[in-house]
Amino acid sequence: MNPPPSCPLCHGDGGRVLWRDSLCRVVLADEADYPGFLRVILNAHVREMTDLAVAEREALMNVVFACEAALQEVMAPDKVNLASLGNVVPHLHWHVIPRFGDDPHFPNPVWGVRQRDSPRAAQPDLDARLAEAINRLLARAPEKG
């Protein structure tokens, strides 16, 4: 479909782009409490995962899981949270969020009640390390396990 004039993910990248291909892009979200919060954003304006062809779904999830793997490698979070919501911006995008037991909302979702003031200091080279890991992981042919 044509990009709706009001869709921010049709009219901007949605963050600092760390990787992109013809299907989607990976951006670093600007979330002060959550350094390393990544989003995988479909390039086309599509509402739901089941609106995609099966091969596109698998390719998109492959990028989501590469982001999870990159976060594990670079940040060693206690847990990774994955979510595709889109209630406010119904243009497919995945949140890939590194969580730590002492982060501001843990164990709640980041959208839940804040538990403490404990923003995590970002490693100074975090963006570059994540970009390197994501690009390296996605340059590999996907393994069939």
Add this chain to the structure above:
Amino acid sequence: MNPPPSCPLCHGDGGRVLWRDSLCRVVLADEADYPGFLRVILNAHVREMTDLAVAEREALMNVVFACEAALQEVMAPDKVNLASLGNVVPHLHWHVIPRFGDDPHFPNPVWGVRQRDSPRAAQPDLDARLAEAINRLLARAPEKG
């Protein structure tokens, strides 16, 4: 790994089972505000999607997307929300949530600030219709699109 003694998803189904195979099960969550709230729960105690082999990841997501398709068919929600969090129970499970513009938290995530008191009345045959749709969709060989 062995099931940890404290893991509720190792020691119970986690809801009313609508479908299951050797990898995972689909249960109807008992969420009064959200009739049709489904969970896809891995049978084994595994923490992260990237701890699974690629073929298992794809098989699990195929079940998640079948649940989304079943919700679309039976309930025609305004949006479907997908999330794998696991901060409280770190045993892989996916939330597949039908959302409506007038539901109690919309447009917030269901874990966010409640906006209104408007629990949706469940269709009396909702469980049976969802079970029928999920079983039918998963009986098909996965299409390659």
